[in-house]
Every structure is written in C-alpha cells, then in structure tokens.
Amino acid sequence: MRHRLAELRGPDTPPRPLDARALAALAANPGCSRRALLDGAGVDKGRIADALGAPATFGQSQFALTRGNAFEARVKADGGAELLRLVHARVDSAAPEPVPGLVRTPDLSAIGPEGRTARTALALREAVGSAAESGTWTFLDHPMVALDVAGSPAFLEPDAVVVHPDGSWTVVEIKSFPMIDGAADAAKVGAAARQSAVYVLALERIAERTPGARVRDRIVLVCPKDFTNLPAASAVDVRKQCSVTRRQLTRLTRIEHIAAALPPGTVFDPEQPSKELTAAVESVPAAYAPECLAACELAFHCRDRSRAAGAVTSLGRPLRAELGGLTTVDAVLAAAHGEAGDPEDPTVAALRRAAALRAEALGGARC
Incomplete structure (x- = not known):
C-alpha cells in the first residue's frame, strides 16, 4: 500500500506529514474522500492548489x-x-x-x-x-x-x-x-x-x-x-x-479502497500539465462545505466546482441537512416554484410556503 501511495504523489516526491491540525480537520469532514486520500498519501495540497490556480490563503504568518x-x-x-x-x-x-x-x-x-x-x-x-x-x-x-x-x-x-x-x-x-x-x-x-x-x-x-x-x-x-x-x-x-x-475517524473510508477506485495512471504531481492534474483531482469525490475554507488548501478549488455544479453544500452543511433529497440549487428553486417535487414532502411544502410568502411581500416577484 505504501508503494501505491508513493506512486500517487509522483516520482521522487517525499510525503507531507499529516499533523494533528490537519487530522482534526479531516475528522470534522469524514465524507471527503479527496482529502482523506491526499492527506493519507502525503500529497502537498498547497502545491496542488497553486498549480490549479486556486491557492489557499489561510495559515500563520x-x-x-x-x-x-x-x-x-x-x-x-x-x-x-x-x-x-x-x-x-x-x-x-x-x-x-x-x-x-x-x-x-x-x-x-x-x-x-x-x-x-x-x-x-x-x-x-x-x-x-x-x-x-x-x-x-x-x-x-x-x-x-x-x-x-x-x-x-x-x-x-x-x-x-x-x-x-x-x-x-x-x-x-x-x-x-x-x-x-x-x-x-x-x-x-x-x-x-x-x-x-x-x-x-x-x-x-x-x-x-x-x-x-x-x-x-x-x-x-x-x-x-x-x-x-x-x-x-x-x-x-x-x-x-x-x-x-x-x-x-471510524467513518473514514479506508484509503486503499479510495485508491482502488481511481483510473489507472492517476498521479497527483503538481508538475504535470494542468489538464492532467485537474482530471486527477476531480477523479476523487469531494465533500465541500464553507468550513473547509479555514482548514483545507484545496477549499477554493472545491468551492468553485461546487458552485459551478449548483450544489447546495456550497451554502453550508446546516442548510444541506434541511433540504433532504434536494441537492442542487436548481432543484430547490424548481420545488419552490411548484415545477418539481412531491407536494407531500415536508421540505417541498416548506419551500413553496416560503416562496409564496416572499412573492406576497415583493408584490408577486419570483425568486
């Protein structure tokens, strides 16, 4: 397994140690396979973020x-x-x-x-x-x-x-x-x-x-x-x-299981062309939330992807939990306007009620 993790880092790239601060952040977001794999393999996420054009801005001076x-x-x-x-x-x-x-x-x-x-x-x-x-x-x-x-x-x-x-x-x-x-x-x-x-x-x-x-x-x-x-x-x-x-920590998927699902030849070497590096990073599922901005070097890249996909997770975990099976902003708006969703679903009903109240307050304007 160590040989496989070394291959993921790229040729002659030493592993980056996983410290307690990073481990605490990882434990706070156990559903993020991307962070689990990259941290477990000792990948320098800061260099990856720089190469992707979305550098992290946190850390001590x-x-x-x-x-x-x-x-x-x-x-x-x-x-x-x-x-x-x-x-x-x-x-x-x-x-x-x-x-x-x-x-x-x-x-x-x-x-x-x-x-x-x-x-x-x-x-x-x-x-x-x-x-x-x-x-x-x-x-x-x-x-x-x-x-x-x-x-x-x-x-x-x-x-x-x-x-x-x-x-x-x-x-x-x-x-x-x-x-x-x-x-x-x-x-x-x-x-x-x-x-x-x-x-x-x-x-x-x-x-x-x-x-x-x-x-x-x-x-x-x-x-x-x-x-x-x-x-x-x-x-x-x-x-x-x-x-x-x-x-x-017990909820974290074992690293070898995540690595086994990667496409053949996947490597997280920041020196490789941007297109290949982006494909490698995107091959591992992420679980972005706004809290990641203060704890993960790849947070800005993941935020851009989450926003582009219209994922409600980019608005925060509490809101995501309230929306149930509605995972995108488009799905939420469609449910609120009565264009989709089961009217018997409490979440859909609450959204339609909120949309009606908003329209009434704004004189009939839609969201």
Missing part, C-alpha cells in the same frame, strides 16, 4: 510562527520548570510539587518517525514505572505518537506530555494567542481542543498497553498572559472532542 516558537521556548526553559508548575496548579494540585532537578526529561531522539514513536512509547512506560516507585514527575518535550487514519499511520507531535506521580498523562498544548483576564478566544480554544483530542486518542493506544497508565481527559492550554510574554494556563476538558473525533 512568519512573524506569528517566530513569536510562537519564542514563547514555547520560554515556557519549556529550565527543563520545563514553568510548564510543570502550571500543570501542577491547573490539573493536579493535590500531588507533590515538581522539584527542579528531580524531574525526568528523557531523550526522545531516534531515526525516523517510526523510531521516535517507539522511543516515546518506551519513555512513557518507563515514566509510569518511575512514578510508581518514587512518585517522580516526567516531562516529555515534543514526543511523537501514531494514530491509524483510514488504514494509514499518521505520526503526530504534541508540544509536550507530562507524566504525573500517579502515572497519569496530561497533554500540554502551547499557543501564541493571548489569554486575557484568564480567558482566551473561544474559537481558538475550540480549535486547540480538537487538535489536542487527536493527541489524547493516540496516547490512549499506548496507555492500553501500559499497566498503571491513563490519559487525563483535561489538557493544559498554555498561552501568553494578557499582552505580555508571561505564560498563563487553563485546563480544557476534551472529552466531547475526543468522542466526536473518535467517531468521525
């Missing part, structure tokens, strides 16, 4: 990345002393305070993502054993964990994982957006929670094989305090996000 890296380095300085203090205060104040110099900070370096994943799992098991023997805290800086996504492994890298003296594990997510008066932007916190839920699910796979281990269902979100560069933290319950992500 270089300034924001630099500021975020500097803030993370500050939080993790001195062996993670400040980070551990925040974790202790927010989620485990009953435990003994972490003492600088006595906190374990295992080396997680290894060759390749598979090696780093194995090294992380070993370090977590050793940390649980150390906690059982002496009640020691352990700080894991940028561990690597793996999660199966539609039959293909995704290697993920949390900012940090802390092992408590009781052997439990807490995911720590460090963000550069501010926490003002103890609260951060709700939308950004929600995105961080969905991203962290992916890490929690991956860690649960390791905890299942580690006696005495458990993953806490509250993560610690660390952000700059007010308008300073000082760290502040909040505990965020991610049980709902974990449940939703777990359910959505």
Whole structure:
C-alpha cells in the first residue's frame, strides 16, 4: 500500500506529514474522500492548489510562527520548570510539587518517525514505572505518537506530555494567542481542543498497553498572559472532542479502497500539465462545505466546482441537512416554484410556503 501511495504523489516526491491540525480537520469532514486520500498519501495540497490556480490563503504568518516558537521556548526553559508548575496548579494540585532537578526529561531522539514513536512509547512506560516507585514527575518535550487514519499511520507531535506521580498523562498544548483576564478566544480554544483530542486518542493506544497508565481527559492550554510574554494556563476538558473525533475517524473510508477506485495512471504531481492534474483531482469525490475554507488548501478549488455544479453544500452543511433529497440549487428553486417535487414532502411544502410568502411581500416577484 505504501508503494501505491508513493506512486500517487509522483516520482521522487517525499510525503507531507499529516499533523494533528490537519487530522482534526479531516475528522470534522469524514465524507471527503479527496482529502482523506491526499492527506493519507502525503500529497502537498498547497502545491496542488497553486498549480490549479486556486491557492489557499489561510495559515500563520512568519512573524506569528517566530513569536510562537519564542514563547514555547520560554515556557519549556529550565527543563520545563514553568510548564510543570502550571500543570501542577491547573490539573493536579493535590500531588507533590515538581522539584527542579528531580524531574525526568528523557531523550526522545531516534531515526525516523517510526523510531521516535517507539522511543516515546518506551519513555512513557518507563515514566509510569518511575512514578510508581518514587512518585517522580516526567516531562516529555515534543514526543511523537501514531494514530491509524483510514488504514494509514499518521505520526503526530504534541508540544509536550507530562507524566504525573500517579502515572497519569496530561497533554500540554502551547499557543501564541493571548489569554486575557484568564480567558482566551473561544474559537481558538475550540480549535486547540480538537487538535489536542487527536493527541489524547493516540496516547490512549499506548496507555492500553501500559499497566498503571491513563490519559487525563483535561489538557493544559498554555498561552501568553494578557499582552505580555508571561505564560498563563487553563485546563480544557476534551472529552466531547475526543468522542466526536473518535467517531468521525471510524467513518473514514479506508484509503486503499479510495485508491482502488481511481483510473489507472492517476498521479497527483503538481508538475504535470494542468489538464492532467485537474482530471486527477476531480477523479476523487469531494465533500465541500464553507468550513473547509479555514482548514483545507484545496477549499477554493472545491468551492468553485461546487458552485459551478449548483450544489447546495456550497451554502453550508446546516442548510444541506434541511433540504433532504434536494441537492442542487436548481432543484430547490424548481420545488419552490411548484415545477418539481412531491407536494407531500415536508421540505417541498416548506419551500413553496416560503416562496409564496416572499412573492406576497415583493408584490408577486419570483425568486
């Protein structure tokens, strides 16, 4: 299967890693076979979008990345002393305070993502054993964990994982957006929670094989305090996000099934002629929704195609759900004007009633 995915990327094209942010976005739209296949194959969707003439416009600026890296380095300085203090205060104040110099900070370096994943799992098991023997805290800086996504492994890298003296594990997510008066932007916190839920699910796979281990269902979100560069933290319950992500990931069609349905010779190489690349992308079904604009590099291309086809999904998932079997704008208008549709259908009846009210308000004008 890996050989087949490498063929889809194009000759000598290295795979693009699937990170937790992309995985959370994929789980939010499990019906999109296009994203599942391209992400699973490690295709660079940004380059594909550029080649198709519909480049993505989201993402962090270089300034924001630099500021975020500097803030993370500050939080993790001195062996993670400040980070551990925040974790202790927010989620485990009953435990003994972490003492600088006595906190374990295992080396997680290894060759390749598979090696780093194995090294992380070993370090977590050793940390649980150390906690059982002496009640020691352990700080894991940028561990690597793996999660199966539609039959293909995704290697993920949390900012940090802390092992408590009781052997439990807490995911720590460090963000550069501010926490003002103890609260951060709700939308950004929600995105961080969905991203962290992916890490929690991956860690649960390791905890299942580690006696005495458990993953806490509250993560610690660390952000700059007010308008300073000082760290502040909040505990965020991610049980709902974990449940939703777990359910959505199980709905994803296995990547090999999607790949098997492709025309022979299909390749997603951005260097190939535009006509061939467009045909390759269009050979995989997509499930566009406006929410994709903030999460997928191919969103503008898919939006153009959705609008050209008159699909109601381009107007949003809530509206699509309300319209039932009416999948195009033309079908909706025809039903509203009495030109098509079953009058006994509640959706059709509601549309005709709305059209009549609109015509009455506008003096008989049609939609």
